[in-house]
Amino acid sequence: MTAPIKNIRILSSLALALVIGQVFTTPAQTRSRKRPAPPTAQPTSQQNPSFDNAAKLAEEARTAGRLDEAIASYTEALRVRPKWPDGWWYLGAIFYEKDQYSQARDAFKNLVALEPKRGPAWGMLGLCLFQTREYEPAVISLQRGRSLGFDGNQELESVVRYHAALLYIRFAQFEIGYEILREFLRVSNFGPKIAEAFGLVLLRMPYLPNEAPADKREEILLAGQAGISMAARRLDQARTAFDSLLERYPNDPNVHYSYGVFQLAQDADIALKEFQRVLELDPQHQPAMVQMAFEYLKRDQYNDALPLAERAVQLEPKMYPARNVLGRVLLELGQVDRAVKELEEGVRLAPSSPEMHFALARAYARAGRKQDADRERQIFRTLQDKGKQEDDAARTGSAPITNTQKPNPE
Amino acid sequence: MTPRFKRSALILCVATLCALVVVVVIYGPEIVNGQASTRPKWNPHRVPAGTEFIGDQACGECHKKASLPYPATGMSLAMEAVPNSKVLTQNPHLTLKLGSYSYEIKREGNQSFYSVTDGKNTIKVPINYALGQGRMGQTYVLERNGNLYESRVSFYNEIKGLDYTLGSPQVVPASLEEAFGRLLENAEVVKCFACHANGAVVGQKLQLEKIDHGVRCESCHGPGMPHIVAVKEGEPGYKSVFNPGRLSGDDQSQQFCAKCHRGGDEFSLLQSMGLNNVRFQPYRIFLSKCYSDDRNIRCTACHNPHEPLQEDTAYYDSRCLACHALKGQSVAQGSSPACPVATKDCVSCHMPKIELKAAHFTFTDHYIRIVKPGEKYPN
Numbered sequence: 170m171t172a173p174i175k176n177i178r179i180l181s182s183l184a185l186a187l188v189i190g191q192v193f194t195t196p197a198q199t200r201s202r203k204r205p206a207p208p209t210a211q212p213t214s215q216q217n218p219s220f221d222n223a224a225k226l227a228e229e230a231r232t233a234g235r236l237d238e239a240i241a242s243y244t245e246a247l248r249v250r251p252k253w254p255d256g257w258w259y260l261g262a263i264f265y266e267k268d269q270y271s272q273a274r275d276a277f278k279n280l281v282a283l284e285p286k287r288g289p290a291w292g293m294l295g296l297c298l299f300q301t302r303e304y305e306p307a308v309i310s311l312q313r314g315r316s317l318g319f320d321g322n323q324e325l326e327s328v329v330r331y332h333a334a335l336l337y338i339r340f341a342q343f344e345i346g347y348e349i350l351r352e353f354l355r356v357s358n359f360g361p362k363i364a365e366a367f368g369l370v371l372l373r374m375p376y377l378p379n380e381a382p383a384d385k386r387e388e389i390l391l392a393g394q395a396g397i398s399m400a401a402r403r404l405d406q407a408r409t410a411f412d413s414l415l416e417r418y419p420n421d422p423n424v425h426y427s428y429g430v431f432q433l434a435q436d437a438d439i440a441l442k443e444f445q446r447v448l449e450l451d452p453q454h455q456p457a458m459v460q461m462a463f464e465y466l467k468r469d470q471y472n473d474a475l476p477l478a479e480r481a482v483q484l485e486p487k488m489y490p491a492r493n494v495l496g497r498v499l500l501e502l503g504q505v506d507r508a509v510k511e512l513e514e515g516v517r518l519a520p521s522s523p524e525m526h527f528a529l530a531r532a533y534a535r536a537g538r539k540q541d542a543d544r545e546r547q548i549f550r551t552l553q554d555k556g557k558q559e560d561d562a563a564r565t566g567s568a569p570i571t572n573t574q575k576p577n578p579e
Numbered sequence: 580m581t582p583r584f585k586r587s588a589l590i591l592c593v594a595t596l597c598a599l600v601v602v603v604v605i606y607g608p609e610i611v612n613g614q615a616s617t618r619p620k621w622n623p624h625r626v627p628a629g630t631e632f633i634g635d636q637a638c639g640e641c642h643k644k645a646s647l648p649y650p651a652t653g654m655s656l657a658m659e660a661v662p663n664s665k666v667l668t669q670n671p672h673l674t675l676k677l678g679s680y681s682y683e684i685k686r687e688g689n690q691s692f693y694s695v696t697d698g699k700n701t702i703k704v705p706i707n708y709a710l711g712q713g714r715m716g717q718t719y720v721l722e723r724n725g726n727l728y729e730s731r732v733s734f735y736n737e738i739k740g741l742d743y744t745l746g747s748p749q750v751v752p753a754s755l756e757e758a759f760g761r762l763l764e765n766a767e768v769v770k771c772f773a774c775h776a777n778g779a780v781v782g783q784k785l786q787l788e789k790i791d792h793g794v795r796c797e798s799c800h801g802p803g804m805p806h807i808v809a810v811k812e813g814e815p816g817y818k819s820v821f822n823p824g825r826l827s828g829d830d831q832s833q834q835f836c837a838k839c840h841r842g843g844d845e846f847s848l849l850q851s852m853g854l855n856n857v858r859f860q861p862y863r864i865f866l867s868k869c870y871s872d873d874r875n876i877r878c879t880a881c882h883n884p885h886e887p888l889q890e891d892t893a894y895y896d897s898r899c900l901a902c903h904a905l906k907g908q909s910v911a912q913g914s915s916p917a918c919p920v921a922t923k924d925c926v927s928c929h930m931p932k933i934e935l936k937a938a939h940f941t942f943t944d945h946y947i948r949i950v951k952p953g954e955k956y957p958n
Contacts, residue, residue: 402762404764434764437766438783467625523846523850527843527844527846534828535829539871539872542872546865553850
């Protein structure tokens with residue numbers, strides 16, 4: 170195992186130890202406050218002696234640290250009473266502690282089936298899926314845990330956030346990864362792992378830290394410093410970091426791209442020059458084309474935006490931001506029918522994206538299609554209801570951010 | 580049919596067609612059937628490099644009807660020059676204590692100074708830019724070490740005093756630097772001055788020495804000199820100046836006015852603001868069921884930008900009734916249904932007042948709707 174993945178596991182284990190530590194001592198703190206007390210806490214006349222005995226043995230073994238024995242007893246108790254949420258929680262946590270991630274994953278799956286609103290369980294399930302390399306369901310579980318919350322367990326929240334960011338980076342959804350990593354900036358002290366993840370984002374490297382080429386490590390860490398300063402709005406520090414990065418890696422298109430993104434909020438003319446440089450180094454760099462097209466759209470330079478937007482769509486037809494900018498540019502150029510087609514395709518690719526529905530509503534209005542415009546505006550309104558979005562995410566297990574940003578696999 | 584009658588009919592047809600063309604060109608929409616017009620376009624956020632402005636006075640020489648009431652409007656007062664600032668002269672000494680930080684805004688002659696101290700160290704700077712007319716409040720853009728900052732505290736008219744600037748964290752600052760204000764990125768500075776003043780941002784570069792405080796004629800209509808020259812040369816004036824009044828409903832609301840008043844294009848940011856987004860009317864009205872590209876629902880259908888805001892709710896009834904039938908009347912073709920409970924003061928029910936405690940102000944929610952009792956603020 171390489172050092173970075175060990176570190177991830179150490180970080181995970183550290184948080185897990187805290188999770189389990191809390192669970193071992195104060196189980197109720199990690200649960201939803203609305204959830205009824207676990208069956209073991211309220212003996213009733215319906216008690217099953219064999220279940221009670223197994224549960225008691227399991228708890229004794231767990232608190233004494235006899236984990237194998239605890240696993241056997243929890244398994245027995247759950248055989249008798251499979252709808253025992255705390256049993257699945259403890260069993261999953263113990264398996265995770267023993268690096269038996271498949272078994273841990275199955276236990277947490279049972280738990281979330283019983284208690285779908287239990288955020289920490291979704292978080293732990295996501296971490297298990299990460300370890301078993303089932304990355305797509307992992308990110309869904311992690312994001313669902315994040316949307317439900319972790320009942321104040323900041324350690325678990327932090328580990329889940331980190332892993333969610335890593336997975337988005339691995340899926341090449343760097344903008345989402347960046348936004349998640351920015352949440353770490355609320356904490357004053359964070360380790361080099363966060364800088365490393367920021368570096369992967371800035372260099373647009375779709376890898377987990379352990380998968381990144383070894384000869385890129387120095388560049389990743391330097392880019393990470395620039396990324397942290399940029400995210401924290403420490404503008405002078407960010408400029409200095411970018412200067413170093415550009416000096417040492419002048420031919421890396423993604424260094425220029427990141428610097429261009431940074432400059433969009435400072436001096437858009439410099440940003441455009443940087444994106445132009447990106448295209449000189451890598452004529453297929455689609456994100457640079459999209460950024461330039463959006464900037465030209467802002468400037469009302471529609472004829473400059475058009476070829477870039479068209480090329481961006483040609484290169485990545487399933488990326489909805491390219492469809493968005495192309496549709497909007499066409500609309501401004503008076504090519505309403507083409508604009509509508511592009512924006513409709515964008516909506517098909519990203520049905521949960523409010524900005525796509527907003528743009529399409531305006532295009533329909535321009536085309537005189539009032540009913541269609543009304544419908545799109547209604548969808549936009551619905552999507553804007555944040556609470557509803559979160560409820561949907563909790564109900565379906567799919568974080569809205571995933572739906573909106575991921576290219577349609579079709 | 581006699582040849583004479585035929586000739587007369589032909590002349591009449593041609594004349595009618597010509598008149599129609601003139602009417603469409605002059606009064607028609609900026610975009611006709613999706614085709615971009617060749618008339619000048621103007622984006623107040625993208626003033627081209629080298630643009631020169633001539634000032635309101637030159638415009639007022641001909642356009643008296645629009646220019647006479649304009650100085651009293653909120654847009655005209657969107658920024659005050661500090662030496663003449665009504666807010667700062669009428670409130671010469673303002674103070675606030677936030678945790679261990681003490682704020683003071685003090686008038687000294689024609690200048691006002693903003694200071695914050697933690698008891699040991701003090702940051703004190705002159706106020707150079709006062710944004711806002713004081714109807715709701717006023718926020719300050721401060722210059723320090725070559726950077727521009729948004730003041731952490733602002734003046735609010737309702738309390739005649741200072742409080743947290745709207746949008747800043749409502750917590751005691753962690754350091755004196757943080758207590759002073761928020762460092763503004765260049766893009767934010769450009770936005771501030773592009774909306775609150777004229778001539779301060781040209782070619783996306785700040786030229787604060789040329790600032791003309793508040794929203795001026797040329798902020799919305801573009802540079803006036805080509806228009807004056809054209810008119811003096813006998814050319815039609817409409818060709819040489821931008822008139823946002825000719826934009827389609829949606830273009831005006833979401834593209835033009837929204838440049839400053841903010842529209843659905845910034846949905847993500849605005850949504851995250853929650854109740855605070857009630858201040859952004861283009862965004863709110865876009866959510867309305869009755870919103871469309873129709874000119875009857877655009878900003879200028881209800882508001883005359885050259886005159887002060889009408890506070891009387893009855894004033895707006897005719898705007899609603901331009902589309903909605905009156906109670907008891909049948910719905911004419913193309914009309915929207917009548918309100919079943921009232922015939923007047925439409926906005927008092929359908930555009931509720933929302934109190935924004937952090938702003939010490941009550942805003943009219945432009946999300947036109949049937950408000951249900953106890954409903955959660957629709958975001």
